[in-house]
Amino acid sequence: MPSPVQVEAGSELPTRPRIVYAEDVKAYAEAGGDANPLHQDEAVARAAGFPGIVAHGMFTMGHLAASIAEWAGGPERVRRLTSQFRAPVFMGEEIVAGGRVKSVDAERAVAVIECWVTVERDGRTEWPIKRGEAEVLLGE
Amino acid sequence: MNAAAVGKAYPEASFTVDPGRVAAFRGVFSQVGGVPVTFPTAAEFTVIPEIVADPEVAIDFSRVLHGSQEYEFRRPLREGEKLVIKSRIESIRSLGADSFLVLATELVEPGGEIVCTARSTLIERAAD
Numbered sequence: 001m002p003s004p005v006q007v008e009a010g011s012e013l014p015t016r017p018r019i020v021y022a023e024d025v026k027a028y029a030e031a032g033g034d035a036n037p038l039h040q041d042e043a044v045a046r047a048a049g050f051p052g053i054v055a056h057g058m059f060t061m062g063h064l065a066a067s068i069a070e071w072a073g074g075p076e077r078v079r080r081l082t083s084q085f086r087a088p089v090f091m092g093e094e095i096v097a098g099g100r101v102k103s104v105d106a107e108r109a110v111a112v113i114e115c116w117v118t119v120e121r122d123g124r125t126e127w128p129i130k131r132g133e134a135e136v137l138l139g140e
Numbered sequence: 141m142n143a144a145a146v147g148k149a150y151p152e153a154s155f156t157v158d159p160g161r162v163a164a165f166r167g168v169f170s171q172v173g174g175v176p177v178t179f180p181t182a183a184e185f186t187v188i189p190e191i192v193a194d195p196e197v198a199i200d201f202s203r204v205l206h207g208s209q210e211y212e213f214r215r216p217l218r219e220g221e222k223l224v225i226k227s228r229i230e231s232i233r234s235l236g237a238d239s240f241l242v243l244a245t246e247l248v249e250p251g252g253e254i255v256c257t258a259r260s261t262l263i264e265r266a267a268d
Contacts, residue, residue, distance in 0.1 A: 024168060027164070027168050028168045030164070031161060031164035031165050031168055031182070032181055032182055032185060033182050034181075057209065058178060058181055058206070058209065061178055061209055062165070062168065062169045065169070066169040066170065066171050066176065068177070069171065069176070069177060070171075074173060075174040075175060075177050075216065076174050076216035078177045079212070079213050080212045082208065082211075083208060083209050083210070085205070085206050085207060
């Protein structure tokens with residue numbers, strides 16, 4: 001668990017990769033209550049102009065949130081989290097969550113984290129989540 | 141999308157932080173304990189289908205993308221607790237031919253204290 005003395009502006013969070021499988025996205029749809037067929041039905045996704053099933057933005061954000069919570073010492077330490085969804089994620093792709101400490105308020109024991117999720121596609125880096133920000137409680 | 145729907149509030153609903161559902165969320169994201177940060181979206185989804193189907197808002201769901209998401213916690217959610225959900229359309233604006241709707245959902249204790257505020261931005265893309 002990080003403490004204020006260990007965490008300083010510029011520190012990188014460990015990256016967290018995950019390959020996205022249709023069965024995991026289906027499990028998220030059931031747990032989260034989002035039954036949009038774009039995330040489960042190949043034909044619907046193609047009709048919407050995508051090459052295949054698209055993961056929920058919230059699947060990708062859930063992965064990012066898990067990555068930050070693990071670093072912070074538990075989800076209860078994450079007091080604020082924001083994400084902008086900038087690119088789709090398709091089945092079989094590897095998403096990678098990352099982050100960097102933007103600032104630390106030692107008195108309040110709070111760190112502000114910039115965070116993101118990337119995917120490598122056709123030799124380019126895409127940003128399913130860009131300009132994410134989290135506020136995390138530090139210390140004991 | 142109808143910009144005149146801004147400010148519209150939806151009927152309050154009760155929401156239990158169901159331990160089974162929390163465990164399912166944790167399982168999807170390989171988390172060991174606590175209530176996942178994005179769990180309040182399960183509460184948002186008790187209201188979102190109603191908004192998407194609301195003729196007063198007039199969203200074309202076939203053109204909708206999830207643009208952004210945020211959560212602000214006054215304290216963590218507790219497994220098993222019963223909360224009240226209060227959702228309202230906080231803003232509707234246009235940028236070019238795209239429309240942006242921000243839905244603000246508060247998860248509130250029975251005594252009235254806000255536990256968490258979730259905001260979802262839905263983007264209705266321009267028709268082809």
